[in-house]
Amino acid sequence: MPLSPSAKALIPFVSVENMMRLVHHIGIEQMLVELTDAIEADFRRWQCFDKTSRVASHSREGVIELMPTSDGEIYGFKYVNGHPKNMADGLQTVTAFGLLASVSNGYPVLLTEMTLLTALRTAATSAMAARHLAPKGTRVMAMIGNGAQAEFQALAMKAVIGIEEVRLYDIDPRATEKTAANLSGSGLTVAPCKSAQTAIEGAGIITTCTADKQYATILTDNMVGAGVHINAIGGDCPGKTELHRDILLRADTFVEYPPQTRIEGEIQQMDPDYPVTELWKVILGEAEGRRDARQITLFDSVGFAIEDFSALRYVRGKLEGSSFYQEIDIIADPDDPRDLFGMLQRARS
Amino acid sequence: MPLSPSAKALIPFVSVENMMRLVHHIGIEQMLVELTDAIEADFRRWQCFDKTSRVASHSREGVIELMPTSDGEIYGFKYVNGHPKNMADGLQTVTAFGLLASVSNGYPVLLTEMTLLTALRTAATSAMAARHLAPKGTRVMAMIGNGAQAEFQALAMKAVIGIEEVRLYDIDPRATEKTAANLSGSGLTVAPCKSAQTAIEGAGIITTCTADKQYATILTDNMVGAGVHINAIGGDCPGKTELHRDILLRADTFVEYPPQTRIEGEIQQMDPDYPVTELWKVILGEAEGRRDARQITLFDSVGFAIEDFSALRYVRGKLEGSSFYQEIDIIADPDDPRDLFGMLQRARS
Numbered sequence: 001m002p003l004s005p006s007a008k009a010l011i012p013f014v015s016v017e018n019m020m021r022l023v024h025h026i027g028i029e030q031m032l033v034e035l036t037d038a039i040e041a042d043f044r045r046w047q048c049f050d051k052t053s054r055v056a057s058h059s060r061e062g063v064i065e066l067m068p069t070s071d072g073e074i075y076g077f078k079y080v081n082g083h084p085k086n087m088a089d090g091l092q093t094v095t096a097f098g099l100l101a102s103v104s105n106g107y108p109v110l111l112t113e114m115t116l117l118t119a120l121r122t123a124a125t126s127a128m129a130a131r132h133l134a135p136k137g138t139r140v141m142a143m144i145g146n147g148a149q150a151e152f153q154a155l156a157m158k159a160v161i162g163i164e165e166v167r168l169y170d171i172d173p174r175a176t177e178k179t180a181a182n183l184s185g186s187g188l189t190v191a192p193c194k195s196a197q198t199a200i201e202g203a204g205i206i207t208t209c210t211a212d213k214q215y216a217t218i219l220t221d222n223m224v225g226a227g228v229h230i231n232a233i234g235g236d237c238p239g240k241t242e243l244h245r246d247i248l249l250r251a252d253t254f255v256e257y258p259p260q261t262r263i264e265g266e267i268q269q270m271d272p273d274y275p276v277t278e279l280w281k282v283i284l285g286e287a288e289g290r291r292d293a294r295q296i297t298l299f300d301s302v303g304f305a306i307e308d309f310s311a312l313r314y315v316r317g318k319l320e321g322s323s324f325y326q327e328i329d330i331i332a333d334p335d336d337p338r339d340l341f342g343m344l345q346r347a348r349s
Numbered sequence: 350m351p352l353s354p355s356a357k358a359l360i361p362f363v364s365v366e367n368m369m370r371l372v373h374h375i376g377i378e379q380m381l382v383e384l385t386d387a388i389e390a391d392f393r394r395w396q397c398f399d400k401t402s403r404v405a406s407h408s409r410e411g412v413i414e415l416m417p418t419s420d421g422e423i424y425g426f427k428y429v430n431g432h433p434k435n436m437a438d439g440l441q442t443v444t445a446f447g448l449l450a451s452v453s454n455g456y457p458v459l460l461t462e463m464t465l466l467t468a469l470r471t472a473a474t475s476a477m478a479a480r481h482l483a484p485k486g487t488r489v490m491a492m493i494g495n496g497a498q499a500e501f502q503a504l505a506m507k508a509v510i511g512i513e514e515v516r517l518y519d520i521d522p523r524a525t526e527k528t529a530a531n532l533s534g535s536g537l538t539v540a541p542c543k544s545a546q547t548a549i550e551g552a553g554i555i556t557t558c559t560a561d562k563q564y565a566t567i568l569t570d571n572m573v574g575a576g577v578h579i580n581a582i583g584g585d586c587p588g589k590t591e592l593h594r595d596i597l598l599r600a601d602t603f604v605e606y607p608p609q610t611r612i613e614g615e616i617q618q619m620d621p622d623y624p625v626t627e628l629w630k631v632i633l634g635e636a637e638g639r640r641d642a643r644q645i646t647l648f649d650s651v652g653f654a655i656e657d658f659s660a661l662r663y664v665r666g667k668l669e670g671s672s673f674y675q676e677i678d679i680i681a682d683p684d685d686p687r688d689l690f691g692m693l694q695r696a697r698s
Contacts, residue, residue, distance in 0.1 A: 340498075
């Protein structure tokens with residue numbers, strides 16, 4: 001009896017190596033633009049999705065989360081961890097993988113690395129929000145926190161919004177050096193800065209992306225001038241925030257999925273009924289986005305399952321006929337579906 | 350720059366083929382005995398676990414579930430679907446895969462098929478419950494529902510409890526034929542029966558394992574005599590039950606995790622405060638199990654994440670130094686953990 005699995009038993013798996021090949025095949029900036037559009041297309045049909053807050057398992061060292069969603073035809077979830085102390089051990093703070101499955105039969109149709117893909121989709125989501133909220137004509141972004149996400153954020157804002165200059169600050173100057181080196185040759189003007197205050201000078205978009213798992217104050221109220229858009233992506237779990245609450249009180253706050261953001265985002269500092277606007281409503285024109293040139297807009301981003309779903313669907317669409325995946329045998333497929341035991345028994349011979 | 354991933358980027362993956370090889374290497378009955386002990390060991394430390402009801406995404410056709418848990422050192426979850434209509438399409442009703450990760454850094458340490466492993470752990474869990482609840486000296490089990498789980502249930506009860514005869518009934522006689530054929534040569538006396546009533550004659554354990562996603566009445570009150578142990582494993586999601594409620598009223602009901610069982614198990618027919626006993630307390634001697642020879646005991650089993658965790662840990666323990674896995678590159682591992690972008694950039698060349 002041959003042990004080789006049938007076609008139904010095989011699902012495409014995109015390894016880290018293949019994801020890197022896929023990104024370079026498409027081109028990073030092109031992929032960021034396409035991902036931004038893919039995510040926006042799913043935000044436009046927000047109400048089709050089965051939405052739930054992520055399922056988080058917190059420990060002293062970090063968090064492991066499962067982020068499921070479904071549009072009724074395709075089900076997706078992401079496994080993702082967040083361990084700020086990993087960096088000191090030479091490990092990634094965030095690693096992830098994801099899966100798509102058919103809702104009608106429950107069979108997986110894609111398994112893929114998502115550490116790289118999460119960095120790309122997070123940057124694309126930021127760019128999508130900025131497209132609707134940032135002051136028009138902004139050409140300068142401040143990037144506070146120059147870790148693993150920084151270059152992706154900068155390139156997405158360049159490709160989608162037309163940012164021309166990125167001003168970098170990190171408490172660790174080596175992180176800023178790394179980011180500046182990686183962005184040389186990107187076409188962006190890169191300005192390493194010695195303080196957050198200096199970095200935000202002249203910036204129409206301020207992106208904060210730091211990793212400490214604690215209440216931090218990366219920005220204080222007196223640092224933030226009128227008219228800016230704040231893209232706050234580092235405050236993304238309970239007990240982890242980046243902005244002083246006085247900034248929130250001067251800003252209009254836009255969020256992904258309020259039940260999750262109220263627990264994990266910057267607004268965990270505020271009352272449970274603190275007014276927020278759902279980003280999907282702005283995109284659909286059902287709610288007001290940027291009102292005027294002096295308004296401070298805040299995208300209090302924590303990352304939501306639909307963004308991963310969009311990224312997974314996007315990758316799946318790129319695979320057919322390509323060499324960017326291998327097949328793995330993860331689904332048992334007996335000839336007679338009731339005869340799982342018979343399949344096992346026949347494998348002995 | 351080499352594209353080959355570093356050791357940190359690789360995690361062991363057990364395919365369906367390798368799981369079958371592992372099962373035959375250990376021996377099915379031996380593995381069922383060892384799994385029963387592994388699950389019981391974790392039930393004994395029930396209070397160490399981070400417990401949550403599974404996260405279910407229901408559709409008209411079925412359900413897709415994520416079942417996470419953690420003991421503080423290791424995190425595990427299972428992806429599992431349940432689609433009763435799949436069988437008609439030549440697909441498995443239930444498929445599954447699972448993962449273990451380190452709580453301290455969030456890195457996965459094992460990815461494995463779990464369709465076969467779920468059948469094995471479900472049978473082992475049934476045997477564990479029967480070891481504590483079934484009437485002493487029982488040698489006969491009735492098996493109502495002869496689908497993919499039936500043989501595993503029969504062999505676990507043989508290996509762990511000493512069952513010598515299994516009496517089979519299914520509404521589809523071909524399912525019974527399949528199960529009888531698979532169990533020939535197992536050492537069990539196999540009696541195919543023409544009705545559920547006939548099947549349960551003389552049985553000390555009645556196992557019900559049918560797949561319809563609806564309220565069904567596989568057993569009615571007048572069929573169940575004093576002293577039996579009912580192992581009800583088919584009623585496992587909202588709207589899906591197998592037993593008439595009058596049976597429940599005559600029985601003492603034992604469950605895995607009450608918040609989940611009250612939604613998914615046979616007791617979804619009862620009031621929210623219907624009295625149940627948690628199985629782990631019986632195992633620890635903190636609650637009474639079987640009281641006397643006339644008592645009807647009911648294990649209202651829906652399957653709980655800790656059982657999968659035990660099975661995953663068991664498999665992981667068998668892998669070291671073995672050939673029962675391959676390594677897959679699912680974790681991005683840049684030399685400098687903050688330099689994810691640099692890793693991507695260098696892969697281009």
